[in-house]
Amino acid sequence: xxxxxxxxxxxxxxxxxxxxxxxxxxxxxxxxxxxxxxxxxxxxxxxxxxxxxxxxxxxxxxxxxxxxxxxxxxxxxxxxxxxxxxxxxxxxxxxxxxxxxxxxxxxxxxxxxxxxxxxxxxxxxxxxxxxxxxxxxxxxxxxxxxxxxxxxxxxxxxxxxxxxxxxxxxxxxxxxxxxxxxxxxxxxxxxxxxxxxxxxxxxxxxxxxxxxxxxxxxxxxxxxxxxxxxxxxxxxxxxxxxxxxxxxxxxxxxxxxxxxxxxxxxxxxxxxxxxxxxxxxxxxxxxxxxxxxxxxxxxxxxxxxxxxxxxxxxxxxxxxxxxxxxxxxxxxxxxxxxxxxxxxxxxxxxxxxxxxxxxxxxxxxxxxxxxxxxxxxxxxxxxxxxxxxxxxxxxxxxxxxxxxxxxxxxxxxxxxxxxxxxxxxxxxxxxxxxxxxxxxxx
Ligand SMILES: Nc1nc2c(ncn2[C@@H]2O[C@H](COP(=O)(O)OP(=O)(O)OP(=O)(O)O)[C@@H](O)[C@H]2O)c(=O)[nH]1
Ligand SMILES: [K+]
Ligand SMILES: [Mg+2]
Numbered sequence: 378x379x380x381x382x383x384x385x386x387x388x389x390x391x392x393x394x395x396x397x398x399x400x401x402x403x404x405x406x407x408x409x410x411x412x413x414x415x416x417x418x419x420x421x422x423x424x425x426x427x428x429x430x431x432x433x434x435x436x437x438x439x440x441x442x443x444x445x446x447x448x449x450x451x452x453x454x455x456x457x458x459x460x461x462x463x464x465x466x467x468x469x470x471x472x473x474x475x476x477x478x479x480x481x482x483x484x485x486x487x488x489x490x491x492x493x494x495x496x497x498x499x500x501x502x503x504x505x506x507x508x509x510x511x512x513x514x515x516x517x518x519x520x521x522x523x524x525x526x527x528x529x530x531x532x533x534x535x536x537x538x539x540x541x542x543x544x545x546x547x548x549x550x551x552x553x554x555x556x557x558x559x560x561x562x563x564x565x566x567x568x569x570x571x572x573x574x575x576x577x578x579x580x581x582x583x584x585x586x587x588x589x590x591x592x593x594x595x596x597x598x599x600x601x602x603x604x605x606x607x608x609x610x611x612x613x614x615x616x617x618x619x620x621x622x623x624x625x626x627x628x629x630x631x632x633x634x635x636x637x638x639x640x641x642x643x644x645x646x647x648x649x650x651x652x653x654x655x656x657x658x659x660x661x662x663x664x665x666x667x668x669x670x671x672x673x674x675x676x677x678x679x680x681x682x683x684x685x686x687x688x689x690x691x692x693x694x695x696x697x698x699x700x701x702x703x704x705x706x707x708x709x710x711x712x713x714x715x716x717x718x719x720x721x722x723x724x725x726x727x728x729x730x731x732x733x734x735x736x737x738x739x740x741x742x743x744x745x746x747x748x749x750x751x752x753x754x755x756x757x758x759x760x761x762x763x764x765x766x767x768x769x770x771x772x773x774x775x776x777x778x779x780x781x782x783x784x785x786x787x788x789x790x791x792x793x794x795x796x797x798x799x800x801x802x803x804x805x806x807x808x809x810x811x812x813x814x815x816x817x818x819x
Pocket of ligand 1: 609651701709
């Protein structure tokens with residue numbers, strides 16, 4: 378346990394109806410005794426007058442006390458619920474930090490202590506950080522599952538299986554005189570390793586879903602100049618995010634807006650019109666457009682419904698790699714049906730026709746790609762890299778030909794690698810990075 382007792386405002390910006398101060402560490406109970414007239418009964422709210430060292434009243438409010446180890450930090454933890462005025466909070470923090478051993482907390486320090494004291498593991502801490510940052514319903518559901526230990530349970534289950542497989546091997550070579558392990562045991566272990574590796578591979582395959590939930594489903598609007606791409610972005614974003622003009626080649630940079638479509642974050646990008654050009658800057662823009670299209674989860678290939686000449690239609694077939702939705706724009710000026718190329722739907726940014734339908738299609742595609750937001754997905758790059766490392770050790774083709782001692786050693790190394798996921802092994806250098814994601818008071 379830490380020596381210092383930390384203090385912080387854990388609730389939001391002031392002024393507010395109520396401000397919640399938290400005090401964690403060995404000095405929490407003495408601070409209550411000194412400033413709140415005594416330590417309340419554990420886990421019961423108690424109405425108190427909070428006073429400074431000279432006996433002056435700071436405020437009246439509720440006090441709670443959670444004795445170690447059954448608190449969120451694993452230490453003695455006190456909460457003060459005060460009136461949420463700036464001067465009230467400043468006076469309370471001043472009186473608390475004037476006590477010996479008490480100081481203001483750093484960002485994420487309460488959560489760091491919960492981790493240090495074994496109340497949560499690293500994936501749960503990451504889930505908490507995601508929960509605080511969650512902006513869409515899908516993000517919230519993913520984060521609350523992870524904060525509740527969904528990833529921890531999965532990864533710890535894998536580690537237990539590795540330990541069991543190793544124990545099987547080790548028992549064999551400990552008890553056999555000649556040192557040659559029974560073939561049945563070795564085969565059983567290799568089978569067990571293959572089954573585990575299969576599950577890890579499936580988990581990794583779902584990585585893109587977790588990434589989409591965190592970072593957004595990427596939709597790119599592409600098409601010939603003047604098709605109405607920027608107008609469509611503005612219509613979908615319901616604001617003037619991109620410049621619209623009658624001049625072909627207006628958009629150069631990739632312009633991105635964030636949308637929340639049915640709880641899934643969507644990053645919608647407008648790009649430069651695709652055409653052959655001798656303009657250097659426009660050519661750079663077109664290069665960026667092509668890159669954005671290649672990285673997209675979905676490309677909206679937009680054609681001008683009032684002018685679908687073969688020259689413009691040629692750009693329609695450009696997106697070989699990403700899924701494509703073919704959309705005709707300027708539906709208010711639509712050519713006769715006979716002259717129209719194949720398309721999924723027609724929209725008009727000018728009249729709003731078809732826009733709602735397009736939003737519904739985008740939301741459905743995003744939701745379909747993400748699947749169940751509460752599913753156990755590798756949320757971060759860190760998870761994916763570690764699982765991939767461990768998987769590499771377990772799928773080494775040489776494994777089945779190695780002597781059992783070396784197989785056991787490979788299993789041990791894979792288990793150690795997985796230990797970094799929950800924070801058991803070799804993550805010291807990472808902790809500062811992860812806990813600095815939190816705000817002060819969390
Ligand atoms: N009638 C009508 N005009 C539209 C519609 N959408 C765009 N326009 C017009 O078409 C012209 C080009 O629109 P933009 O949104 O700038 O087209 P763009 O595809 O972004 O063009 P570049 O960035 O130059 O490639 C502008 O004059 C718009 O006002 C629409 O739905 N109906
Ligand atoms: K334009
Ligand atoms: Mg544009």
